[in-house]
Amino acid sequence: MTRKNLTTDDVSKHNTQSDCWMTVRGTVYDVTEFLQQHPGGPQALLAYAGADATGAYDSVHTPELLEKDAPASIKSLGPIDPQSVAVDLGALNDTSSTKPPLESLINTYDFETVAEKTSSAKAWAFFSSAATDLISMRLNKEAFDRVLLRPRVMRNNKEVDTTTTILGVRTRSPFFVAPTAMAKMIHQDGEIAVSKGAGAEGIIHIISTNSSAPIADIISAGLGPEKQTHFLQLYVNTDRAKTIALLKTAREAGVKAVFVTVDAHLAGKREADERLKVDVPVKSAVSGAVSHNDKKGGGMGRLMGLYVDRTLNWEDIPWLKSVCGGLPIVLKGIQTAADAQLALKYGVQGIVLSNHGGRSLDTSPPSIFTLLELHKVCPEVFDHLEVYIDGGIRRGTDIFKALCLGAKAVGVGRPYLYALNYGAEGISHLTQILNDELETTMRMCGVTNLSQVHPGFVNTAMIDHFVPDSTGHPYVKWRPKSMI
Amino acid sequence: MTRKNLTTDDVSKHNTQSDCWMTVRGTVYDVTEFLQQHPGGPQALLAYAGADATGAYDSVHTPELLEKDAPASIKSLGPIDPQSVAVDLGALNDTSSTKPPLESLINTYDFETVAEKTSSAKAWAFFSSAATDLISMRLNKEAFDRVLLRPRVMRNNKEVDTTTTILGVRTRSPFFVAPTAMAKMIHQDGEIAVSKGAGAEGIIHIISTNSSAPIADIISAGLGPEKQTHFLQLYVNTDRAKTIALLKTAREAGVKAVFVTVDAHLAGKREADERLKVDVPVKSAVSGAVSHNDKKGGGMGRLMGLYVDRTLNWEDIPWLKSVCGGLPIVLKGIQTAADAQLALKYGVQGIVLSNHGGRSLDTSPPSIFTLLELHKVCPEVFDHLEVYIDGGIRRGTDIFKALCLGAKAVGVGRPYLYALNYGAEGISHLTQILNDELETTMRMCGVTNLSQVHPGFVNTAMIDHFVPDSTGHPYVKWRPKSMI
Amino acid sequence: MTRKNLTTDDVSKHNTQSDCWMTVRGTVYDVTEFLQQHPGGPQALLAYAGADATGAYDSVHTPELLEKDAPASIKSLGPIDPQSVAVDLGALNDTSSTKPPLESLINTYDFETVAEKTSSAKAWAFFSSAATDLISMRLNKEAFDRVLLRPRVMRNNKEVDTTTTILGVRTRSPFFVAPTAMAKMIHQDGEIAVSKGAGAEGIIHIISTNSSAPIADIISAGLGPEKQTHFLQLYVNTDRAKTIALLKTAREAGVKAVFVTVDAHLAGKREADERLKVDVPVKSAVSGAVSHNDKKGGGMGRLMGLYVDRTLNWEDIPWLKSVCGGLPIVLKGIQTAADAQLALKYGVQGIVLSNHGGRSLDTSPPSIFTLLELHKVCPEVFDHLEVYIDGGIRRGTDIFKALCLGAKAVGVGRPYLYALNYGAEGISHLTQILNDELETTMRMCGVTNLSQVHPGFVNTAMIDHFVPDSTGHPYVKWRPKSMI
C-alpha cells in the first residue's frame, strides 16, 4: 500500500472526514478510519486533514506511539517527498532584507521599528503579540512613564559604576536577557548569538526552555561557564521525567540557576499570533515542542505550550528543589503580595514580578504595581529574597526606577529579540545603549554606585492610588457562600 | 368612492395639508378633512402625509378603531395595490454579502466588525446606536478595562468548571443572551437561530418582548422547555390586558422567569438610529409594535416603544407578581443602591444592574460602578437577591471580574446580535469563544470552579473613587425648597 | 482742497508715515501732519493708514470731535465715493448657501456643524473662538460629561413639567437665551428673529449691550413685553451717561432685569478672531461700538469692547441699583465663592457662574466647578440669591445636572447663535430639542417636576477633587511681603 514520491500536494487533496490523510514525521498516513477512534475526538485530527500534523503530534505523543503501537486503522502510505516539504528556517527571517546600519539605532524603539519591517510576519506576530486587548502590555510601559525621578544635584559623579550581583553572581549591569522562545525565528544564529553578545557585555543570559538551540551549544558559544553566567528558564513538563532530564543536561552544561515560570502554565490569547498561520513548523531544541496550527489558529505560544504541567503547585516546590540539584530557584511570574509571601515561605531564592510582558492575561498588573504592593503588604520579602521585575523596561530610567524601589535587577525581553535581528552585534549594541542610559540617569540623579539608590529618588504619586493595599479587596466584603 | 389599483405612487402625491392621503393596514384613506379633528393634532398625522402610517397607527390604536369607529371625515379610498408595497424583511439583511469564514472570527469585536460591514444600514443603526453622545456606552467597556486582575499562581488547575445556576437553573456558563429586539433584522432566522445556538451551548436565552418571532416558536426551535431554559424580558403595556395575555402565552410556552425592564419606559435618544429612516416597516411578533418614522426621525427604539406604560411603579409589583403566575421576577435596569434596596423590599427574586447598553440615558453609570455602589451602601442585597449585570461585557476577563464582585451572572447583548449575523452557528461560536476566554482567565487566576471567585482577585483602585458612597450627595446639601 | 470721487483705491495708496490718508464716517482725511500730535501716539493711527478708520474712531470718540473740533493739521479731502465702499451686512452671512433642512438637525452639535460650513468666515471666527488655548472652553463641556446621573426607576412619570420661574418670571423651560453680540452677522434678522423664536417657545431672551438691533425693536418683534420676557445684558460704559441713557431706553422698552457682565471688562485673547481681519465693519445698534482692525489683528470682542469701564467695582453697586431703577440686578461672570459671597453682601438678586464661554481667560474654571465650590464654601448663597450657570450646556442632561446642583436655570449661548442661522425657526427648533432632551432626562431619572430635583440625582465623584475647598490655597501659605 506504500507509495512513492508522495508530495504535499498529493496529501492536501485528502482533506475531508471521508478521505483524510496527513503527514507525521515524514510519513503520510491515511487516518480516515481512525478518526472516530481517536481518544481526543475526530475534530482534533481533522484540523490537520490534508496537512502536516507533526507539530501537534509531537506536542502530546512520543515518536514511538505511531512508529510501534499504531492501531490498524491508521494506514501508512509511505514517505513524503522531501523536496515537496519546504522546512527552511532561514525563510523565517529574511537576512537579506535591507536594515539600517546598526550604529544608527540609538534606543530600544529603533530596534523594534526595524524588526517590524524586516523580520518575517510570523516572527513579528509571535514576538510582538500580547494577550487580547494589549492593555497590560501598554500599561507595563505607561506605569514606568508615570513614575517621576527626583534628581539630586551638585554631587561629584565623574565616575559611575553600574555593576551589581544577581544571586551572588557579578554582572556588569543590573539587567539581564529575559528568557524568550525560538530566537532563531528572527536570526539564524538565534540563542547562540544572544549568548555571544551577552558574554561580550558581561551580562547574564537566561535560556528559555523553548530555545531553538541546545543549552550546551548556547553556553559554549560564549565565554564559557567559567567566565559567563547563564540561568535556565523552566516550564515543568507534564511528563516530569523530561524535566528531570532537562535539568540534568542544563546543570552539566553550566547553568547557574533555574527560573521557574509560574504565570504561563497555559498560554494567553495572543490574537495577532493566532490570526497568522504557522507556514513553516519550527521545533524547540530544548523542550522539543513544535509549532503548528489547529482550528483556533496558529498561536505559537499556545500550541508549543501544550506540554506544560497545569498541576504544578506550591506543594511541588520540594520536588523542584530536589531535581534542581542545589541550584538557586527563582519563581518568575509572581503578581500578588500574597504569592510573594508564599514564595518566601516555601524557601525559594528569588522572584520575578512579571505579567509575562502582557502576554498571559490581559489586565493583569504591571510589575511596578506589584513591586509597590509588596512594600505595602509584605516589605519583609525584600530582606530574604532577591526581587526582580520585567515588562515594559525600555529605558535606562526604567531600570533605575525599579532599582530605587528595591528590585535587585530587571529583565529585558522583547528588546533583545529585536536586537537579535542584528545577531550578536545587536545584542551587544543594545546592551551598551541601555547601560549608557542607566549611567546618564545615575549621574543626573547624583548617584555613582548602585548601592546608593533608594526610594527617595522616585515620586510614585501618579500611580500610588492604583496599588492595592492588601491581599483582599478594601471594601467589597462579599464572599461566595462556598467560602463562608 | 373606492378606487382600484391605488399604488404607493398615487398616495405619495397627496402629501399636503390641503390634500392628505395615507395608507393604514392596506387601505388608503383621505384624511384631509379629519386633520383638524385629530385628537393628537394635525402635525402627528401630517408626518405621514402621502405615506404609510400603519406603524404609527398600530402603536397607539386598535385595528377596530379605524375599521369600525372611524369618523365620517376619514374617507376610505380603497385597498393599496399589494404589488406596489415592498415589505421584504429579507431586504433588511443581505445574506448574500460576503462574510469571512466563521472560524476566522476569534473575539466579540470580530463579530462587530463583520456586522458593521455586512448587515443592512438600518439594522446596524438600530443595534449599534446608543444615547446621544455615547459616553455611557463607552464607559461601560472602559470601566471593565480599568479593573485589574490579581492572578494567583502555582495552583493546580488542570480541570476547570464554568457551570453555575441562575435562579436555580443550571447553566454551562455564567453568562446569558440578553434580550434584544427584532433579531430578524440581522438574520432571517432571528430569535429562532438564537434559541438553537443557545440550546446547543447550554446557556440561557432571554426573549425580548419586541422579538420578531413568536415566543412559542423560539422555545420550540431549541431543545424544548425541558432541556433548555428561556426567560422572558417584559415591557408592561399601557393596555395591561395585553401584558396579561402575553405572560399567559409565555408561561404556556415554557418561559421560566420574567425580566421586567425598568430603565426604558421611554426610549433614549439614539441619534444614529433617528437619522436613518425606516424604509421597510417591521413588526414585533410578540408585542405587535411596528417600526415607522415621524418628523423627529426613524428611531426604532423610540417609535416601537410607544406602547410601554410610563406609569409603572413600585406599587405595581404585587400586580406584576400576580400576573406572572409564580414565575421569578427580575428587575432589569437598576442603577442605584437605593433602587436595589427597594427591589429587595418589594420582594423580587433578582436585579440586573444595567444602563441598557448606554441606550437609555447618556452619562448614566456603567453597571460595574453600580455593583460597587451596592457593596458600599447595601451589601445585604447580595444575601437575598441574585444580582446580574450587563453592558460592556466583551471578554472572558469582564465576566470573571463581575463574578468576583458578587454578580451571579452577566448578560451579553449586542455581541450576540452581531453573532446572529452567522445564524445559529454564530451564536454557538461566540459562546464557545467567551467560555474559552473565561476558562483561560480562571486558570490564569488559579481558580477551577466559580464557587472560588471572590473580590480578592480584582483591583478596583482605578475606578473606586468614581463610585458614590451613599444614595445622596457627599457634600452638596442643597435641597429645593419644595423638598424641605 | 476737496476732491470728488475719491475711491477706496485712491485712499489705499497713501498708507505711509510720510503720506497718510484715511477715511472716517464717509470723509477722507489727510492726517500726515497730525500723526505726531495724536494723543494716543502715531502708531494708533498708522494702523489705519490708507484704510477706513471709522470703527476705531467711533469706539473712542464722538462724531462731533472730528466734525467740529478737528485740529488744523487734519485736512479733509472730501467724501469717499460710496460706490467704492462695500458695506453690505448681507455679505457677512450668505443666506443663499445650501443648508440641510431644519428638521434634519437633531441636536446642538448639528447646528454648530452647519454654522461652521455656511456662515461667513468672520462670523464663525467671532462666535466660535475662545481665549488662547481653548482649555476652558473645552473643559466647560468635559466637566458636564464627567458628572454621572443616578437614574431612579419604577416611578410614574407619564406627565412631565419643565416650567419654572426666573427672578419670579414664569418660563416654559429652565434655560434662557444667553446674551451674545452682533447676531446679524449670522442671520439678517439677527436679534429680531431670536426674540420671535424665544417668544414662540416661552423662554426668556437676554439682549446683549452689543446687539445689532435696537432693544425696542427686539422686544416688540416678539409677543410684546406683556406676554414675553426680555432681560438686558449690560456692559457699563466708561462714559456712564451713556449707560444711564441705555438703561432708560431698556426699561421703557420693557426689559425686566439687568445682567451686568463682570468678567469681560476687557476682552479675552481670542486668537481665531484676531487672525481674521474685519473686512466689513459692523456696528452695534445698542452700544454703538463698531468692529475694526488694528495692528494686533481683527479681534471683534477686543475692539468692540474698548468702551467698557475697567474701573467698575463693588462700590459701584449702589450706583448701579440707582440707575437700574428698581429692576433686579444679576452679576454675570462670578467665578469664585468669595465673589459670590460679595454679591450676596452687596445685595444683588442673582449671579451667573460663568467663564464667558471660555472667551475671557483661559484656564478659568468651568462653571460647574464654581457651582460645587459654592456648596463647599458658602452654601447660604443658595438661600438668598438665584444662581444660574452657563458655558458648555449642550444637552438636556447638562441642564438637569446643573439644576440638581442648585442652579435655578442655565444660559445657552453659542448654540442659539448657530440656530439663528435658520432664523426664528431655528431658535424655535433648538428650544424644542433641548426641552425634549430635558424631558427625557427627567423621565429617565424618575422626576416629573423641577421642584423634585436634588443633588442625589448626580454623582460628581469624577470632578470633586478638582473643586477648591476654600477661597485660599489649601497648603501653599506663602504670601507676598506686601500682603503680610
Next chain:
Amino acid sequence: MTRKNLTTDDVSKHNTQSDCWMTVRGTVYDVTEFLQQHPGGPQALLAYAGADATGAYDSVHTPELLEKDAPASIKSLGPIDPQSVAVDLGALNDTSSTKPPLESLINTYDFETVAEKTSSAKAWAFFSSAATDLISMRLNKEAFDRVLLRPRVMRNNKEVDTTTTILGVRTRSPFFVAPTAMAKMIHQDGEIAVSKGAGAEGIIHIISTNSSAPIADIISAGLGPEKQTHFLQLYVNTDRAKTIALLKTAREAGVKAVFVTVDAHLAGKREADERLKVDVPVKSAVSGAVSHNDKKGGGMGRLMGLYVDRTLNWEDIPWLKSVCGGLPIVLKGIQTAADAQLALKYGVQGIVLSNHGGRSLDTSPPSIFTLLELHKVCPEVFDHLEVYIDGGIRRGTDIFKALCLGAKAVGVGRPYLYALNYGAEGISHLTQILNDELETTMRMCGVTNLSQVHPGFVNTAMIDHFVPDSTGHPYVKWRPKSMI
C-alpha cells in the same frame, strides 16, 4: 611629506583603521600609527577617520598640544584646501527663506511653527529636542495647563503694572530671557540681537556660557551695562582656570549675577539632535566648545558639554563665591526640596527650579511640581532665597500662575530662540506679546500690581496629588543594605 591642495575628498578616502587620515585646525594628519597610542583609545579617533576632527579635538585639548607636542606617530600631511571646506555659518540659518510678517505672529506657538519651517534642520534639532521620550518636556506645559485660575471680579484695574525686581534689579516684566546656547544658529545676529531686543523691552537677558558671541559684544550691543541688565549662565570647566578667566571677563563686561547650571554636568540624551549629524561645526565664542560628531551621533549638547566639570558639588560653593567676586550666585536646575534646602544652607542668593526644558533627564519633575514641593517641605526657603522657575512657560497665564505660587520671576527659553528667527525685532515682539498676555491675566483676575498676587488666585487641585510630600518616599521604606 607635505602635500598641497589636499581636499576633503582626498581625506575622506583614508577612513579605515589601517589607513586613517583626519583634519584638525586646517591641517591634514595621518594618524594610522598613532591610533593604538591614543590615551583615549583608537575608537575615539576612528569616529573621525577621513573627516574633520577639529571640534572633538578642541573640546579636550589645547591647540598647542598638536602644534608643538605631537608624537612622531602623527604625521602632518599639509594644509587642507580651504576651498574644499564649507564652513559657512550663514548656511545654518537660511535668512532668505520666506517668513510670514512678524506682526502676524501673535503667540509663542506661532514663533515655534515658523522656526520649524524656516530654520536649518540642525538648528531646529538642537533647539527643539529634549531628553529621550519627551515626557518631561510635555509635562512642563501640561502641568501649567492643569492649574486653574480663580479670577476675582468687580475690581478697578484700569491701570496695571507688570514691573518687579530680580536680585534687586528693576525689570519691566517678571520674566527673563533664559540662557540658551549658540544663538547664531538661528539668526546671524545671535546673542547680539537678543541683547538689543531685551534692552528695548526692559527685560533681563541671561547670557549662556555657550554663547556664539563674546560676552562683551553682547552687553555693549544693548543699552550698555548702566541701563540694561545681563546675567551670566555658567558651566564650570574641568579646567577651573578657564572658569576663573571667564568670570573675570564677564564681570568686566558688566554682568550682574551668575546662574550656575547644576542639572547639566552631562547632557541629556536628545535623540532628535543625535540623529542629525553636524555638517558645519560651530564654536562657542565664550566657552570655546565646538560642535562635532562621534559614533553615537551629532548631539550638540552632549558634544559641546564635554568640558563641563562633573565633580562640581556643594563643597565647591565657597570657591564659586570667591571666583564670582561678590556677584550674586543662583543655582539653576534645582529639582527637589532637599536641594533647595541645601542651597539655602550654602548661602546662595537664588535658585531656578528647572528640568532644563526637559532636555536633561526624562521623567524629571516639571518645575511647577517642585515649586509646590517646596511649599510642602520647606516653605522657609521663600523667605530667604529668590525662587525662579522655567520650563513650559508659553503664556501670560503661565507666568501669573508661577508668581502666585511664590516664584519671583520665570525664565523663557526656547520661545526666545524661535523669536530670534526674526532678529532683535522678534525678541521685542515676543516680549510685548507675553507682557500683554500677563497684563490681560492680571486684569481678568483683578490684580493691578505684582505685589498683590498670592496662592488664592490658583487652583492646583488637578496636580496636587502628584506632588511629593517629603524628601523620601511616603510608604516605601526599603533601603539598600549599604545604607542601613
